[in-house]
Structure formats: structure tokens, C-alpha cells
Amino acid sequence: MNARRLARSGRMGALVVVALLSAASPRLASAQTEQEVARARALFIEGAERARQGRWEEARALYARSFAIKPAPITRYSLGVAQKETGRVADALASFRAFLAEPATPTTAPYAGPARQAIAALERRVGRATISVTPGHVGGLTLAMDGEPLRAASDQAVELDPGAHEIVARAPGFRDAAVQFRIDAGRSIELRIALTPETAAVHPIMDARGGLPPVAEASSASPDRTAPIVVMGVGAALFAGGAVLGLAGLDQASRAASRDGAEATAARTKGIVGDVLGGLGVATAGAGLFLLLKQPAPGPLRAGSVTPWWGPSGAGVALHL
Structure with a gap:
């Protein structure tokens, strides 16, 4: 049976349960007040009207409120229809199963077949x-x-x-x-x-002799990388200064009147100093990089752990708080 026929069955159930509740009101008064029964009936009628208009979210809420006051089998069946129409397939499946578990009556018998067909369809969707x-x-x-x-x-x-x-x-x-x-x-x-x-x-683990285990020498805190980074920065500055000075010496040498004059001698001096500074900069930066790589990696987080998992039908993460 398709969704339209199932919804039509739910609307038919609305008319049936109104008459059923009206006839049963005197007998229900001992367990529930007449006002409660009347309220449940009014909510059911309003829910059936919303279902007729295709406003299934409102119908589901009204059916649920009616059922909470008076758990009638037809109300449960109508709630299952509304749950199915609003995508709550697991709840709808539970409602239809509970409806079929009720003792059959002449009023509920016409809905047993549609309920079984709905269960067969919903079991493939959950x-x-x-x-x-x-x-x-x-x-x-x-x-x-x-x-x-x-x-x-x-x-x-x-x-x-x-x-x-x-x-x-x-x-x-x-x-x-x-x-x-x-x-x-x-x-x-x-x-x-x-x-x-x-x-x-919180509590430390005792060793086999009853004493506390020795404190590990390595710290679990993150290592301080400030000094290696500063050393690398100084090396980069020296290299840049040497490069600038060397380029200035080359430019001055190209403009010198002769190779033996004072201007040529000054240019060669700048070139030599620039080479020395550049080499010193490379060595300093390398020392800083060595210190940085030599430091231990940060220890594992202690506040919690997240474990990913996956499979052929789903995936997720497990979070330990």
C-alpha cells in the first residue's frame, strides 16, 4: 500500500475514534475525567484535520498529545502514520508494532493490514x-x-x-x-x-614493591623552541648582510678607474667581508636548525582522546571526555 492510501487510512481512523471515544466516555470516567477524555478527543480531531491538509508535523504533535492523555489504539495508529510522513521511521515502526500488539477489535481490525504493510516497508528504511x-x-x-x-x-x-x-x-x-x-x-x-x-x-600507580614509580626524566610538556628559532634568525640576518655587502663591493669594483687604486681595494675588502658574513650566517642558521630538530616531540594529550572508526555502512569518532 502506498503512502497516500496509508494516510487515507489514518484520516478514516480519525472519524472512527471520535465515535468510539464518545460512546466510551461514561465507562472511562472512573479512570479519567470527562474533561481529559474530551481534551484527547479534541486534540485527535484537530490532528486529523492537519493530516487531511498535509500538515504532518502539526498532526504528529497533536496525535502525540492526544495519546499521552488517552492511549487509544487508533490514536497510536494515526501517530504512526504521521511519524512515517515526517521521516521518523524508527518511531513509526515502533508505533505500528505496538498497534498490532493490542487486542484486535472490530474498530481496529481494518487497520491491521495497512499496519503490517507499513512495518514491512519501514524495516527496510531504518x-x-x-x-x-x-x-x-x-x-x-x-x-x-x-x-x-x-x-x-x-x-x-x-x-x-x-x-x-x-x-x-x-x-x-x-x-x-x-x-x-x-x-x-x-x-x-x-x-x-x-x-x-x-x-x-588521579591516583598514581604503585610499583611491585609498594612504592611510587620513579619520575620519568623526560618532561611531557611541549619543548621550548624559542632559542633555536632565535639562532636561525641571527644566521639569516648575517647571511643577508653579507649578501648586501658583497653586492655593494661588486658594484664599486665595476665602477673603479683601475684595478690597483684605492677604490678597487675598498671594493675587494667589501667583497671579502661579505663572503665571511654570508658563510657565518649559513653556519649559524644551520646550528639553529640542528637544535630545533634535536628537541623531543611533544607528548600525547592527557585531557582526552579521540578515536576514529569507519566501516562499510558508516563512520564516526569515539570521544572520551
Whole structure:
């Protein structure tokens, strides 16, 4: 059945549930007030009108509010239709399954077939992610998907809308760990989340004799590169000065009246001094470069770590906070 027929079924359900709620109001008054039932019915009617106009986002919100007050099966079915039309395929799949799990009645029976067909189509559109948290069996572990609590345990597959998502794992005594990823329609991926104890970076590790381990000689701080850079700068300045002086000597020599006069002697002196300065500049810059390359590389970051992952159906990064 195509989307138009499924939406038409949702609009037909609106008329049915109005009559059903009207007839059932006296019996529901013991569990819910007549005002609550009337409010749920009014929200449903308004949602059905929005659905008829193709304003599915508004219809979905109204159906959800009506269902929160009075969880009627037809309201659940209509909510599934609106969720499907607004691209919330995982929520729609859950709504249609829950609708079929309700005891069948003469009112709901006509919608059982469309619900089964919708489930068959939606199961090909959702993505599935299996979440594995280490260490296992952590007390108080909670998972959140895109900021909403996730009712799923570790190593349990969850159905998701295609696109980008984020899972955050929290547990007492551990740092929060988050995984960002993308998933395609009809694909399945595995997500591994590693929890790091909060005390891991606070308490030092004892050695086999019960004492503290020796302090490493190498510092983890970034090395100071100021001195090598200054040396390289001085070498570059000397080289530039020698080059300028040498070029001035060549120019003066070309304008000298003779090779043995005072002007020629001064030109040769400038050339010699320029060569000396240029050579000294090259040597100084080389020494600075040697000092720079000899320094150790910066140590690893300690505040957190980011681990990339990828696979045939998606990719993402694991961030340990």
C-alpha cells in the first residue's frame, strides 16, 4: 500500500475514534475525567484535520498529545502514520508494532493490514546499531541517543533513522564517553564505547614493591623552541648582510678607474667581508636548525582522546571526555 492510501487510512481512523471515544466516555470516567477524555478527543480531531491538509508535523504533535492523555489504539495508529510522513521511521515502526500488539477489535481490525504493510516497508528504511560498552556489567550505566534516554542495554541492537547520531554513555565512577556516527537506511553497524575510570588519572600507580614509580626524566610538556628559532634568525640576518655587502663591493669594483687604486681595494675588502658574513650566517642558521630538530616531540594529550572508526555502512569518532 502506498503512502497516500496509508494516510487515507489514518484520516478514516480519525472519524472512527471520535465515535468510539464518545460512546466510551461514561465507562472511562472512573479512570479519567470527562474533561481529559474530551481534551484527547479534541486534540485527535484537530490532528486529523492537519493530516487531511498535509500538515504532518502539526498532526504528529497533536496525535502525540492526544495519546499521552488517552492511549487509544487508533490514536497510536494515526501517530504512526504521521511519524512515517515526517521521516521518523524508527518511531513509526515502533508505533505500528505496538498497534498490532493490542487486542484486535472490530474498530481496529481494518487497520491491521495497512499496519503490517507499513512495518514491512519501514524495516527496510531504518538503520540498526549494536552498542557495546566496556567494561561490561557496569552498575548504573545509562545511554542517551541524540540527547534522549535510550532504553537499550549493552550489546543490544537499536533501530535508528538514517543520518547522523550521537550516543553518550554514563556510569558512576567513569568519565562520560560519546560516539558520533552516521548510518544509512537498511544498514547495520557496531559501536564500541570504552569507559575510562575517573580515578585513573588521579591516583598514581604503585610499583611491585609498594612504592611510587620513579619520575620519568623526560618532561611531557611541549619543548621550548624559542632559542633555536632565535639562532636561525641571527644566521639569516648575517647571511643577508653579507649578501648586501658583497653586492655593494661588486658594484664599486665595476665602477673603479683601475684595478690597483684605492677604490678597487675598498671594493675587494667589501667583497671579502661579505663572503665571511654570508658563510657565518649559513653556519649559524644551520646550528639553529640542528637544535630545533634535536628537541623531543611533544607528548600525547592527557585531557582526552579521540578515536576514529569507519566501516562499510558508516563512520564516526569515539570521544572520551
